[in-house]
Amino acid sequence: MSIFKPELRTVNVTRYVTPLREGGSLPAIAEADDDFLYVLKFRGAGQGLKALIAELIGGEVARKLGFKVPELVFANLDTAFGRTEPDEEIQDLLKASVGLNLALHYLSGAITFDPVVTQVDEKTASQIVWMDALLTNVDRTARNTNMLVWHKELWLIDHGAALYFHHSWDNWEEQAMRPFVQIKDHVLLSCASEIETVDKEFKAILTPEVIKAIVNLIPSDWLSEDDAEERREVYYQFLTRRIAASEVFVKEVQRARA
Incomplete structure (x- = not known):
């Protein structure tokens, strides 16, 4: 393997x-x-x-x-x-x-995604909604989609507003288990009808080993000098716990759609 x-x-x-x-x-x-x-x-x-x-x-x-x-x-x-x-x-x-x-x-010539002009199929919409609920990404709304169309394909950009728990490290364990209520404003929410299917598929992909490898990409000097490895571990724990308890944010997606 x-x-x-x-x-x-x-x-x-x-x-x-x-x-x-x-x-x-x-x-x-x-x-x-x-x-x-x-x-x-x-x-x-x-x-x-x-x-x-x-x-x-x-x-x-x-x-x-x-x-x-x-x-x-x-x-x-x-x-x-x-x-x-x-x-x-x-x-x-x-x-x-x-x-x-x-x-x-830089994707030269790319145009901003417009949900009125470009239709996204329900599986893809469900995948994007699931990921943004996992990452607590507040910045994929109709006002600011943070998606581009380049060579007739959909590209995702700008995830800097995600993981907002790290702006205050207090109670990160509790925050990892919370539903993501801001998903109600997601530009693709109305199309995300296959969220349960996507949940099973994506949880199988995002194993603890995968999350660990991604978190290990963070340069040490981007973290606190005093406890860089502790901070890195918090990102790992936040994401793995959230993935393990994904039914919490999946149910919030379904509630928001209803």
């Missing part, structure tokens, strides 16, 4: 192209030393490293479940980078983001 061991490439940012002024985190399109363009998420932005951790875990969980997700890479930002940036706000952001950041491969 093969061992699941995901790996992320590391690139060096060489050119700041343009900011993406959406939300408060001020991500940017940037070029790296592999000549590819990326959507760069900064460690010095408003939500800081926790948003990068949620993005990393959410993106790699989605990839393991078979969704199309832009490649995630670690993006190194040098101290000299951005000194010539004329915008003071952006220059401050770049200075605060020296070191390892996170970036997603």
